[in-house]
Structure formats: structure tokens, C-alpha cells
Amino acid sequence: MRGLAVFWICVYLVRADRLETDQILSVQEGWIHEGRVSPLEEVELTFALKQQNIERLKEQLELVSDPDSQQYGKFLSLEEVSSLVGPSPLTEKVVQNWLQSHGVTSCLTVLTRDFLQCSMSVQVAETLLPGAEFHRYRREDQTLVRSSAHYSVHDDVTEHLDFVGGVLRFPPKVKEISRSWAGARRSVKGFHLGVTPSTLRTRYNLTDTDIGTAANNSQAVAQFLEQFYHPADLAEFMSLFARGFQHLTEVERVVGTQGGGKAGLEASLDVEYIMSTGANISTWVFTNPGRHETQEPFLQWMLLLSNMSSVPWVHTISYGDDEDSLSSAYMNRINNEFMKAGVRGISMLFASGDSGAGCWHKTKEENVFRPSFPASSPYVTTVGGTSFKNPFKVTYEVTDYISGGGFSNVFPMPDYQVSAVKAFLKGKPSLPPQSYFNSSGRAYPDLAALSDNYWVVTNLVPIPWVSGTSASTPVVGGILSLINDQRFLKGLPSLGFLNPRLYKLQGTGLYDVTEGCHLSCLDDQVQGQGFCAAPSWDPVTGWGTPNYPALLAELVKG
Numbered sequence: 127m128r129g130l131a132v133f134w135i136c137v138y139l140v141r142a143d144r145l146e147t148d149q150i151l152s153v154q155e156g157w158i159h160e161g162r163v164s165p166l167e168e169v170e171l172t173f174a175l176k177q178q179n180i181e182r183l184k185e186q187l188e189l190v191s192d193p194d195s196q197q198y199g200k201f202l203s204l205e206e207v208s209s210l211v212g213p214s215p216l217t218e219k220v221v222q223n224w225l226q227s228h229g230v231t232s233c234l235t236v237l238t239r240d241f242l243q244c245s246m247s248v249q250v251a252e253t254l255l256p257g258a259e260f261h262r263y264r265r266e267d268q269t270l271v272r273s274s275a276h277y278s279v280h281d282d283v284t285e286h287l288d289f290v291g292g293v294l295r296f297p298p299k300v301k302e303i304s305r306s307w308a309g310a311r312r313s314v315k316g317f318h319l320g321v322t323p324s325t326l327r328t329r330y331n332l333t334d335t336d337i338g339t340a341a342n343n344s345q346a347v348a349q350f351l352e353q354f355y356h357p358a359d360l361a362e363f364m365s366l367f368a369r370g371f372q373h374l375t376e377v378e379r380v381v382g383t384q385g386g387g388k389a390g391l392e393a394s395l396d397v398e399y400i401m402s403t404g405a406n407i408s409t410w411v412f413t414n415p416g417r418h419e420t421q422e423p424f425l426q427w428m429l430l431l432s433n434m435s436s437v438p439w440v441h442t443i444s445y446g447d448d449e450d451s452l453s454s455a456y457m458n459r460i461n462n463e464f465m466k467a468g469v470r471g472i473s474m475l476f477a478s479g480d481s482g483a484g485c486w487h488k489t490k491e492e493n494v495f496r497p498s499f500p501a502s503s504p505y506v507t508t509v510g511g512t513s514f515k516n517p518f519k520v521t522y523e524v525t526d527y528i529s530g531g532g533f534s535n536v537f538p539m540p541d542y543q544v545s546a547v548k549a550f551l552k553g554k555p556s557l558p559p560q561s562y563f564n565s566s567g568r569a570y571p572d573l574a575a576l577s578d579n580y581w582v583v584t585n586l587v588p589i590p591w592v593s594g595t596s597a598s599t600p601v602v603g604g605i606l607s608l609i610n611d612q613r614f615l616k617g618l619p620s621l622g623f624l625n626p627r628l629y630k631l632q633g634t635g636l637y638d639v640t641e642g643c644h645l646s647c648l649d650d651q652v653q654g655q656g657f658c659a660a661p662s663w664d665p666v667t668g669w670g671t672p673n674y675p676a677l678l679a680e681l682v683k684g
């Protein structure tokens with residue numbers, strides 16, 4: 127018996143490879159373990175098949191996003207993306223045979239053929255992925271099925287898969303959107319301004335006629351936490367706050383399942399503000415795609431984009447997780463998905479996060495800053511936050527101390543930002559100690575907007591003092607949509623992946639934010655301070671905040 131056991135262990139070691147060994151396994155805060163899932167229950171897993179020509183995809187993205195290239199704006203259709211990066215026939219065959227040999231036959235694919243989503247019993251899943259052991263977790267009324275241990279795959283398929291989704295990753299910590307108590311305290315002194323659509327339109331220099339008019343323009347917000355927007359809140363918000371300019375009061379299309387129950391502050395905020403700057407532009411909401419206990423909602427949204435040949439031009443997303451908690455295989459693959467969107471002419475805007483530079487207590491003695499992903503991806507446009515210098519007036523903007531920013535520890539600095547970031551580092555700002563960040567990484571955010579003291583209508587009640595980069599991101603999204611609109615009217619293509627062009631502007635068309643620092647580790651060395659804003663680009667507010675007519679003048683050319 128003993129000999130046999132050793133024999134089987136050897137076979138196991140030889141024939142299977144572990145994937146995503148760098149994915150952290152700890153159960154996220156708030157989830158309560160409910161026990162092992164019974165072998166006959168169904169799980170739905172997502173197989174990320176190895177893509178082809180990723181180097182060419184990257185080159186293509188650089189060409190179509192660089193305003194100085196002949197190829198600028200020559201975007202690909204989803205079908206063309208599919209022929210470029212779709213998995214090889216061998217990859218498809220090997221993965222299919224592997225699944226079939228375990229009796230897994232119920233699979234859906236996407237137009238680009240690089241994802242398979244398959245349902246199977248837990249028993250089958252645990253044999254297919256040696257090491258995996260599925261457990262159920264609960265948080266309030268939400269349940270989740272995940273493996274408590276790393277998984278392996280047969281070594282024949284290792285080189286044909288990036289990862290298997292729905293096994294390890296928990297949804298990121300739900301950070302209740304912040305209500306700014308500083309704002310509340312300030313307002314006690316007397317009249318308080320509070321940000322509404324008209325405040326934003328005044329500050330960013332939008333006239334009442336700066337609204338969308340092009341027939342095919344569209345924008346979207348995507349939400350993955352168990353949050354819903356209510357159409358009645360949007361309508362009330364618009365009637366209370368959106369005066370003087372033409373706007374829509376309804377969402378054009380909801381993709382995914384809108385749950386019942388109470389509206390979420392975050393969900394209301396995103397929709398209400400993208401439709402206030404991007405006024406009269408058709409707006410979609412992607413909501414919680416992936417309701418199955420084993421799915422990863424963010425990943426499901428990426429699958430959806432690869433399965434729809436026509437999607438909105440601008441997407442704004444307030445979602446992120448600690449970069450150090452995610453496997454590099456997963457993050458690199460998500461980057462490929464962002465590149466696929468970019469070559470199609472789609473702009474992806476992510477909130478930079480609400481924890482400043484962040485803090486990772488790496489060991490008892492060592493703290494370092496903590497970048498957030500996808501904010502740290504080189505292939506998205508990341509939006510930071512500001513507040514008014516004088517909270518009682520529409521004045522110039524300074525850093526909002528919560529504004530997420532810093533340097534990736536995983537992704538090298540992309541070429542488009544090298545000179546801007548070098549200039550910042552050389553400008554002798556009072557930098558935090560070198561040991562806290564990696565100055566060779568992708569630096570973010572790319573630009574910013576107001577993120578403090580917003581009015582939001584949720585559950586039919588107007589609520590003040592709502593703050594966070596989840597407010598600034600849809601504001602910038604709506605403004606980019608207005609610029610797309612003017613481009614479409616001139617017969618030009620959409621802006622697509624903005625960063626290469628944004629960095630070439632060197633700040634033209636943006637209000638530079640030069641005051642204030644954001645927060646970081648509360649320890650003796652840095653005492654809660656991360657980076658500080660400075661002239662030109664900085665890792666707190668990027669290039670600054672939009673001055674619409676000036677930015678439009680630059681971006682509506684060619």
C-alpha cells in the first residue's frame with residue numbers, strides 16, 4: 127500500500143503543473159466559511175486559452191494609438207482581433223481533448239475563441255484540477271464557491287492555458303464609498319458648495335451646448351460589486367441637478383443582471399455623473415455579469431467584451447484590487463484583454479483608488495506602498511482625484527489626499543510616459559524613500575478630476591459629501607465621450623487608447639494640479655504621506671484635470 131501511494135504521488139508530480147502559484151489564497155475579510163461543496167454540485171469555470179501574436183497585438187496597439195503614426199485610428203473589428211490573437215488549432219484541440227476526457231462537454235466560447243466557460247460537477251472539477259478543493263463562503267446574502275488550495279493542470283495543457291478562472295480569486299474588499307467627514311465638518315461653518323453637474327460643467331468649461339449629438343456615440347459604466355442603479359434615482363437626479371443643458375434621463379441599455387433591493391451609492395454615482403458631462407450620449411450599464419457562485423464578475427465582463435462586436439466607445443470602471451494579491455498570469459492576461467479593446471478603438475478608464483499610495487505591511491518591520499490593479503495597467507487610462515482649493519467656491523484644484531497613485535511593481539514603465547515620469551523624479555520633489563516604491567514601474571494616474579463632496583441621488587434621496595475617484599472617473603469618461611462626439615461629426619475615428627496621445631500633449635488642455643500630497647503608510651518613516659503633486663505630470667493627479675474647449679481643440683485634430 128505504502129509503495130503504491132508513493133507511486134501515485136510521483137505520477138501526480140510528473141504529470142501535473144501548478145498554475146498561478148503567486149495568487150494569494152487568503153480568504154478575504156468578511157467571508158465566512160460554510161464548508162466543503164458536495165461533489166455533485168455544479169461549478170462553472172473559465173479557461174483562459176493561450177493567445178497567439180501578443181507581440182503583434184502590442185505593436186498594433188502602439189500604431190493605432192500614436193497620433194504620429196500612419197496607422198493612427200485604423201482600428202480593428204472584433205473579427206480581425208479574433209484572427210490576430212485567437213488560439214492556435216493545436217491549443218484548441220489539446221484543451222478540448224483534455225476537457226472531454228474528463229467528461230466536460232458543456233462549454234460556451236466567445237467570438238475571439240480565447241475563453242471557454244464550462245460547467246461540470248465539483249467532483250469532475252477536482253479531478254480535472256488536482257489540488258483544488260471547493261468550499262462555500264458567505265458574506266451577508268452573497269455566496270461564493272472557491273478552492274481553498276492551489277490547482278494544477280495536466281502537463282500536456284500547461285502551455286495552452288493562461289489560468290483557470292473561478293477557482294482562486296475572491297472579489298476585492300468592498301470599500302464602502304467614502305462620505306467625506308472633512309467635508310461635513312467644513313460645512314458646519316456655513317454654506318457648503320458641494321459638487322453637482324453644473325459645478326463640474328462650470329469648472330471644466332463646458333457650455334450648455336457642449337452635449338453629444340452624433341448618432342452612433344455611446345459610453346458605458348461597468349460595475350461588479352453587488353450594487354445596482356435605480357432608473358428612478360437617475361431621473362430624480364437629473365431633474366434636481368441637471369439644469370440648463372440637454373441630457374438624457376434614462377440608460378440606453380443594461381447588460382447583465384440588475385438585482386432587486388436597494389440602490390448602491392457607487393452605482394448611482396457612476397451613472398448620474400457620466401450622463402452629466404457626457405450629456406445626451408447614449409449610455410450603457412454593465413452590471414454584475416456573472417451571478418454564478420464560481421464566477422469572477424470582472425473576468426466575466428472581459429469575456430462579454432470579447433463576445434460583442436459592437437460595444438460603447440468609452441468605459442469607466444471603479445474597481446481594483448491589490449496588485450500583490452493577484453497572480454502575474456492573471457494580470458498579464460487581463461492586460462491582453464485591454465490591448466484587444468484598445469485596438470478596437472475603445473477607451474478604458476479606471477479609477478486610481480481611494481487610498482493614496484496605499485500601504486502594504488510586507489513584514490513586521492517593512493512597509494511599502496501598495497499599487498492597485500487594473501489602475502497600474504499600462505493599457506488603461508487611470509483617473510485620480512482633486513478637490514477645490516476653496517471648498518466654498520469654484521476655484522482651482524488641489525490634490526484630494528485619497529487620490530490613488532504610484533508605481534507598479536509588476537509592469538515596467540511604458541514608453542509613452544518615460545520622459546514625463548523621469549522629469550517628475552528629476553524635479554527634486556520631496557520623494558518618499560526609494561524603498562517604498564519601484565521607480566521603474568508603470569506610474570499612475572494619467573489625469574484627474576474632482577473627487578470630493580459630490581451630490582448623489584440614491585434610493586430617491588439626495589445625499590451630499592460623496593467622495594472618491596469613482597466620482598472623478600465617470601466625469602472624465604463623459605468628457606472624452608464629448609470629444610469622441612466632435613470627432614465622429616468630422617468623420618474621424620474614436621480616441622481609443624488615450625495615453626500615448628495624452629502624454630504627447632504635455633499637459634496642453636489640462637489644468638495642472640501642483641498642490642497637496644496623498645496619503646500612504648502611517649509609520650515613522652513616511653508618517654502617512656505618499657507622493658506630492660508638482661508642475662506637469664505627477665503620480666498623484668497625473669497631468670491634471672480637463673479644460674474641455676482646450677482639450678477638445680487638441681484632440682479633435684486628425
Ligand SMILES: *[C@@H]1O[C@H](CO)[C@@H](O)[C@H](O)[C@H]1NC(C)=O
Binds near residue numbers: 234235236243429
Ligand atoms: C457568446 O455569444 C454567443 C452568441 O450570442 C453565445 O451563444 C455564447 O453563449 C456567448 N458566450 C458566452 C461565454 O456567454
Ligand SMILES: *[C@@H]1O[C@H](CO)[C@@H](O)[C@H](O)[C@H]1NC(C)=O
Binds near residue numbers: 673
Ligand atoms: C473656457 O472656454 C472659453 C471658450 O469656450 C475660453 O475662451 C476660455 O479661455 C476658457 N477658460 C479657461 C480658463 O481656459
Ligand SMILES: *[C@@H]1O[C@H](CO)[C@@H](O)[C@H](O)[C@H]1NC(C)=O
Binds near residue numbers: 340341372406408
Ligand atoms: C441628442 O443626440 C441625438 C443623437 O443621439 C441628436 O439627434 C439630438 O439632436 C441631440 N439633441 C440635441 C438637443 O442636440
Ligand SMILES: *[C@@H]1O[C@H](CO)[C@@H](O)[C@H](O)[C@H]1NC(C)=O
Binds near residue numbers: 341342614
Ligand atoms: C451608425 O451605425 C449604423 C448601424 O450600426 C451604421 O450603418 C452607420 O454607418 C453608423 N454611422 C456612423 C456615423 O458611424
Ligand SMILES: *[C@@H]1O[C@H](CO)[C@@H](O)[C@H](O)[C@H]1NC(C)=O
Binds near residue numbers: 536538539
Ligand atoms: C520593479 O519593477 C520591475 C518592473 O518594472 C520588476 O521587474 C521588479 O521586480 C520590481 N522590483 C521590485 C522590488 O518589486
